[in-house]
Amino acid sequence: MEAPATVPGCVHTDLLAAGLIEDPLLADNEKTSQWIGWADWEYRTVFPGVTAEQADLVFHGLDTVATITLNGIVIGTTENMHRTYRFPVRELLRDSNELSVHFASAERFAADRGGEDWPNPFHRPYPVIRKNACNFGWDWGPDLVTAGIWRPVELHTWHTARLDSVRPVVRRTGKGWSVAVAVEIARAADDEVTVSADVAGVSARTRIDGTTAELVLEVADPEVWWPVGHGEQPLYELTVRLGDNLDVWRRRIGFRTVELDTSPDEIGSRFVLKVNDKPVFARGVNWIPDDVFVSRVTPQDYRERLGQALEANVNLVRVWGGGLYESDDFYDVCDEVGLLVWQDFLFACAAYPEDKWLAGEVEAEAREQIVRLAPHPSLVLWNGNNENLWGYEDWGWPAQLQGRAWGAGYYLDLLPRLVAELDPARPYWAGSPWSGSQDLHPNDDRHGVSHLWDVWNDKDYLAYRDRTPRFAAEFGYQGPPAWSTVVRGIGDAAEGHQKAADGHAKLARGLTEHFRSPDDAHFRTQVVQARAVRVGVEHLRAARPTCMGAIWWQLNDCWAGPSWSVVDGDGRLKPAWYALRDAYRPRLIGLDPDLVVVNDTDAPWTGTATVTRYDLAGTVLESVLVDVDCQPRSALRIPTLTSAFVRATFDGETADWLPDLGLPVARLTASCVPAPGGYVVEVKAHTLLRELCLFPDRLDPAATVDTMLVTLLPEEQTRFTVRSGKALAAADLTTAPVLRCVNDGLSIP
Template identity: 55%
Template structure:
């Protein structure tokens, strides 16, 4: 059994006319045509300024990748060319003989090439048809279908967001995007291994290992051996070249999501051998023992939507995940690790792999397993009607079977979801029903094909047909009483206080935009001067009317910013405020609302978007707000029934005996009314503490606030007016900068109220970072900020605008 990569010596050439001559250009495999042309200096960086526009021809051009390799004929009974991922519509030839073709980026392929290989030099040529040409051909054959964007991504099994989204560029790729190599083998190999990992009520662990075998020739007896720790079992390969062997593991350590226990993992190995013990093939993964259920039982409101792991309902504190780069091979294990660390450091316990991207690499799921981060996995359908004719349906089935089998070993994966917003589109988006008439649009996938595949291949996990979805097609997918909810009217049309109008069972998408960090903007956009409406800024704002919506959001709270620096800061503050308000509101309604998944954690390029971490990996102020709003223990002031309550949210495993102090204060710090309440909050629960009338209403809303504290570190604030109506004092700050390991310590002492203090360290040095942001200080309080990547010599810049600023500065010029 021998495998060798074929990753060296590749070239790429344009097929047909192209505005840039491309012939025999050195290519990196795995990779794609855009990164190859960029490395060769033939195109400008598509992420900078508006360069993307001039590169549209790449997606409409055919491409040929070629290499030559030496082969000696190693004596294997079968030699296969293994293509883990080709993007997308390709013809594969070896030594001039076509050995296969592909039309799905989300599948892997094996082609028997033993009869066409020869000793000495051999050639592989992979010719890619333009994804546009193929998709438009399918569209012409089956008829056009409704789509949220004017691109044909719903007619090809390719990463949909390659065709542009309201946060992403239009960069339609082609190439060998996953490993490729030769696999020589004899007798038999493991074609597919599916471990069904379950836990009995008494704690006994079971691993039913389902094996499919591929044979090279004679039907010789074969044995499969599975081992986990000290437990092993061997079984025979039966007729049909399948085997099932079951491991019984007494009381294994269980896998838990973060915040609920340790994510214990156990190495499972599976070996294939002949009856005389000759080893033929092996497979290994780390698996986890845990149960997972989706509780959708009726209750007095409607129907629950609760993810339960090991029998315990999980309060989901999640974020949506999009591809971290338009060019997937640039996202290596270290970059995945950095993003997942950013997620866990923000107290996120679930990532939803969104349906317009891709099934992620093994690295992503392995890292989530180890970190205890739950994964909600969409099947790859998003924001469009999808045809169910054979030209697509056969690919959808093959893709789903392969990906479900590939991903089922990972215990972090707890939910399969059929699609993103396609049911909502069918139900309520303007023009969809009339355009579809009686034609297919994807319902057969979401309600029949995909649940059948999950039930057959991966019966240990729940499946849900789509998000948003209310449990059947007769209900509005956005009905608060059922299923998953997406809340986009707030961003599109309303002030963010509109989040309080909803109490969904599970909020799976909602968000508010802001620009990326300043250093990210300056790297990507050369406009002089930068302005919200300068050409590069507008090009890196992909949302329909996005800047107008940002300005509308500011108008509700701040009025018109004085300059670009103030606009940049205030839009970032407004994003953080919006998500904080929504998250705290939804969390205060646990367990009616069982989870939130904000849109979105990450970006794929430098762009104004809903992300908490921008396209260069920098944390926006939203990230710091998430860390607070997703903390296990949270104080939040909420309006209820004409008054105010303090929601004491305890998502920890132990009770929270909380002495809650409420003080209505003047902005100058003077206490005006005080109340103390002692509560004991049970684990995984919420207690509401009514705010007495004398504290819930201000005598002078423009000059007062409510301060709620519990212990030294937990605090909630309630301002009685929006910022534009608050009589903020001019910020009176005393700053001190002292050396610290790797950077400096900036101490800020407030002699006046200071609201939402942010130190934008990247404005001093692009690599600089700060450990906290959005800090509100009462008179006499101090904040100590750790800033890495700077020195004491930067003290003046670190302690003055535009680097250090607060809401009090707004409108002061």
């Protein structure tokens, strides 16, 4: 089989483009694509020669087990997807050059290394190969093992010397700020060379006799970089030059400090991120690779997806350890908009060998990625792994390992040493979850970082209120994707792309806890997920300062399937996204049934709240006024009226406490009028309406709506703004299944 190839790319995308396979992400095609991961593949090309003092072939990403041959000579081999490889080739170049990259099957390579003997929840061999773990399948995504040249490749010509690495460390000093720039160079000659650096109008220059140098730039009064919601995000270009024109390196940096407060207190020990000495409550989301075929993710994709996070009032994104160190485009966007980044090292849910053949790759990978990402001010935390310390404690690994080293040496020794050496101004934490000490259970809510998976696995979402961790780095609840995503991506697939253990049963459990029947399961499971978001986030935010972070699992998805994401695999917003946006508002009120007030701004929030008790016909039974005095960056809880139906209003914000059963048959009137860029749908309630939603994607897959999950009292009104480029019928936009609520029945006069 032979087909044209695109670089960057992978075998699956090339075969798909050539029409040789069906799309592996659609319907049940994942099953018929398994052979691809077990096959060997070769990429070939021809390129003209060059005349240069030095010429290197530079591969910025090879996936994964590759042998590179130039003009019949093997110039190198690779075993790590997460590294850059540079091979000197000047002596081998001709007028016309034949280059081939042979990829051995990652499946077979990992199997031959005994990968399935290493504990992991999916019984896959990923622990023995430095490749994104989720490529071997996860509980939210397909098992499609890729191969290919997934990042750019270049022929780099140079002379005399080149910049090999540049590593800036920004610190605050007594007189202002310093930028210490560590430079390493590669030489082709012994000529004297100089290196210079400049930023914010300050410059320095020095001679390099060997291969290393450090320049320190003292910047007196730059504008300070802040997370979104705390200030602005000024960025300054740092330029490093080798000689007059030998090589140039440019990156944008920011002036800010970051520390991790883990000091003991009366509960246990804190876990508080501080930026410029200011505690930041992390309103976060977890990030997975945005496409199964990661070479397809573009800078625009990053900007769109991170924009959806920003619109949802998120201020932190955790790059999860089963995925990738993302491209600089990802971190550039975070720098620009003020999204903090928690970066996992790439270990997830498994025991990993510490033998030299893997440990050497781990160290080389970590060194490269620490140096590459160090300039980004948005990056505020390095995390050693995802759930491995917890797994060793609770998932029965010791019996299977039989005394073998399993990765603790990476998380507790190697990685913290490398961060201290290469990125000393940024904190490191050994794992998520992790309580800060081997003497404590890794998932102890009194210390460090916790994962709250008991709710999805075993309990109703209301059980989020039973736990108060110091920082919740993962908690989540599944829901299906948008209907148009289901139609396009799943179709008649037998399992509906459900990858979670007992996932369908757990979704059904969520329905039976709150609804009389499982009818209309697609819509109602979306609502249950949205409620879980709101309950969990509000509870954690109300627990401030005991809890100082909530990171929802997860923001995004990589295909059409039920998962914990709030943005589905086609980029459509689930109802849960709207719930997350509401629950992460800087100023928030909620009922649980106490009145909860959260003020994540720098100004006091004071005034009088009205709390009203109603019957289910919307009749006022009792109303009280409550004085509110919520100081900056704080939360408070005020006991107040309790009943089946209570509404609180304060300073334009509204919160409801409502029953699931006994709601009246919904009666409403709805109208639709064209508006610039789409339509406005107005709804007037004639009965209590709970969680009114509009799903225009059922009519136009590209259509969007501005709000969801609106609860109305009788005679209240709301409006939905629909964006669509198509001619849509008013009757369709104002009736089921487009217009929905969770009341039994829907009556539209």
